Amino acid sequence: MTDLGLHMGQAMGDQDLPGVLVSDLEGPHGICEDHAEDLKRHFNLITMQDFLENKAQLGPQIQAVYIWCGRPAVSQELLHSLPSLKIVASAGAGLDHLDLGLMASFGVKVANTPHAVSSPTADLGMALLLAAARRVVEGHQLAVSPHTENFPTDYMGQQVTGATLGIIGMGSIGYKIAQRARAFEMKIVYHNRKRRKLEEEEAVGAIYCERLDDLLQWSDFVMLAVSLTPQTQGLIRKRELRLMKPTAILVNIGRGLLVDQEALVEALQTGLIKAAALDVTYPEPLPRDHPLLELKNVILTPHIGSATHQARRQMMENLVESILASLSGLPIPNEVLLK
Ligand SMILES: O=CC(=O)O
Numbered sequence: 001m002t003d004l005g006l007h008m009g010q011a012m013g014d015q016d017l018p019g020v021l022v023s024d025l026e027g028p029h030g031i032c033e034d035h036a037e038d039l040k041r042h043f044n045l046i047t048m049q050d051f052l053e054n055k056a057q058l059g060p061q062i063q064a065v066y067i068w069c070g071r072p073a074v075s076q077e078l079l080h081s082l083p084s085l086k087i088v089a090s091a092g093a094g095l096d097h098l099d100l101g102l103m104a105s106f107g108v109k110v111a112n113t114p115h116a117v118s119s120p121t122a123d124l125g126m127a128l129l130l131a132a133a134r135r136v137v138e139g140h141q142l143a144v145s146p147h148t149e150n151f152p153t154d155y156m157g158q159q160v161t162g163a164t165l166g167i168i169g170m171g172s173i174g175y176k177i178a179q180r181a182r183a184f185e186m187k188i189v190y191h192n193r194k195r196r197k198l199e200e201e202e203a204v205g206a207i208y209c210e211r212l213d214d215l216l217q218w219s220d221f222v223m224l225a226v227s228l229t230p231q232t233q234g235l236i237r238k239r240e241l242r243l244m245k246p247t248a249i250l251v252n253i254g255r256g257l258l259v260d261q262e263a264l265v266e267a268l269q270t271g272l273i274k275a276a277a278l279d280v281t282y283p284e285p286l287p288r289d290h291p292l293l294e295l296k297n298v299i300l301t302p303h304i305g306s307a308t309h310q311a312r313r314q315m316m317e318n319l320v321e322s323i324l325a326s327l328s329g330l331p332i333p334n335e336v337l338l339k
Pocket of ligand 1: 305306
């Protein structure tokens, strides 16, 4: 935590601390419970429920919104009730839950925590890739089942070593995936809006694919690590799935809406592609009767890319630093530049 942060938190009484709106202090939609004490050293935390019960008094006290796991939502109506708001500080890398144009129109700054999430999310991407390739979940289910025949030959998987990995989205998460994949001796191709510097490509042995179609045709594994924007929504549809190899595995650690889920279900059911491993879907969680839940060639995790104790703590600390800097008129770490 910054010196600035410690100074402000220690020097003021609770009631004088800047008001920060959070969704809740506990429960599934709250902030991490063990972060509340740290946050309270710096801020007067106001929950959404308290705010809604007493908007007139609490609204003007709120100088920052602290978004954790996408909550609270920041609507135009909310912005109108927060006349002193300076910053919306959002945990995570993705910004698809925020209307950045709206924030800009209210003169509100935005910050996120891209650095804290990149390594754990890349780790999870590799975990999903390996698990799907080697059918780890099916293997676990077999190993704990009542069957005594434990070494069936029909649990063969895809070899990772030497296979071609296509990374879509070569930001900090995509690049960290490439670094990890290199240790598995994978051939790496990538597609990105902007080509990376030559030395960065060489450091991980990645080859730039200007055409997404080429990447899809060449890859044994396709990893989606791209942000969700109007341009990337539905990036993988029936046509793109058709271009993939029948042995290919799709891993999505970006956002569910990058993929046309109906087309994916059909591709998995008909053997157009081999398997999928998804940390993200739409909606989240999926309805309990969703066909993705029935398929053996699918591994699902509940959007846990950044869910390590270390990353979550770093995210919280980064948000505190950004909020304190904005309230002091200092340059804001991890500020998202609004157009
Ligand atoms: O989903 C997680 C993130 O946006 O970092």
